[in-house]
Amino acid sequence: MLYLRELLLHRRKEIFNRVRELESDWDSLAERDIELEEEAQKADLSSLFNLLDERGKEEIEEIDLALSKMASGNYGICESCQKQISLKRLKAFPEARLCSKCMRKYEEKQKKLQPAREVISSAEVPSEYRNLSGEELQMQIFDQLRFDGRIDLDELEIRCRKGAIYLEGVLPSESQHQILLQILTDVMGFTAIIDHLQISELIWEREDRAPGRAGVPVSADEEKISEDVFESQEEATPYIFPDRPPPEKE
Numbered sequence: 335m336l337y338l339r340e341l342l343l344h345r346r347k348e349i350f351n352r353v354r355e356l357e358s359d360w361d362s363l364a365e366r367d368i369e370l371e372e373e374a375q376k377a378d379l380s381s382l383f384n385l386l387d388e389r390g391k392e393e394i395e396e397i398d399l400a401l402s403k404m405a406s407g408n409y410g411i412c413e414s415c416q417k418q419i420s421l422k423r424l425k426a427f428p429e430a431r432l433c434s435k436c437m438r439k440y441e442e443k444q445k446k447l448q449p450a451r452e453v454i455s456s457a458e459v460p461s462e463y464r465n466l467s468g469e470e471l472q473m474q475i476f477d478q479l480r481f482d483g484r485i486d487l488d489e490l491e492i493r494c495r496k497g498a499i500y501l502e503g504v505l506p507s508e509s510q511h512q513i514l515l516q517i518l519t520d521v522m523g524f525t526a527i528i529d530h531l532q533i534s535e536l537i538w539e540r541e542d543r544a545p546g547r548a549g550v551p552v553s554a555d556e557e558k559i560s561e562d563v564f565e566s567q568e569e570a571t572p573y574i575f576p577d578r579p580p581p582e583k584e
Contacts, residue, residue: 335404335409338404338409338424338425338428339401339529341428342397342400342401342428343401343530343532345393345397345428345429346394346398346530349390349393349394349397350394352390393429395449395450395451395454396429396431396450397429398450398454398528399429399431399450399453399454400429400430400431401529401530402454402498402526402527402528402529404529405501405515405518405519405527405528405529406519406525406526406527407519412431412432412433412436413431413432413436413447414432414433414436414439414440415433415435415436417433419432419433420434431447431450432447454498454526454528455496455497455498455526457497457498457526458497458525459497459524460522460523460524463522468493468494468495468496469494471494471499472492472493472494475492475494475499475518475522478517478521478522479514479517482513482517485505485510485513485514485517486505486506486510489503489504489505490502490503490504490505490514490531491503497524498526498528499518499524499526499527499528500528500530501514501527501529501530501531502531503531503532504531504532504534505531505532506533506534507533508533511531511533514531515527515529
């Protein structure tokens, strides 16, 4: 499962990189440090998405849907026959929504699946959160995570848009990653979780790391960038996680 998730994230990055290569000033990023490069990539994401052709946008949305299914534990199930998609097919097409047999039937009948963005946006929001704004929902999630106390929030970023929870940033371990997904799905009841998180212990060793970043209100410019990304994306197997996260080592 981790291999397939990394493959999806890598493909997603490659799609955006194809557009970045067309930008004449993108090469200047190579001379900057890692932190500045990460911020520039986030700031440019909205314009990059708009530069993608329709197929590129569809690929991004299909990948995000696959990542959402992984987070909710439904990844690798054929949307037509509800049977398991073979591991061989998922390795070749990790964003696959149909098994090989159903895919052939769809191609023969020239049928099309519901667009990935519509699947994501149609997910139900738990009743207790339906009247909350994206910012209020974000605060509720961070309050729950702080109350739980098992997740390092310093490099975690969460955005909420029309019931979909977008996870960005970095966590220090796969164990914390699984705990986060369990809290969002089992405890809070969310089903549309777009999981772009990176897992890396190295970032926690940086001397310039500022504690307490998560939960601090973002600036107006940062919020505008995030809103633009979501709006741009809207316009435009059974390899299921275990029921419980692995026990923490004492």
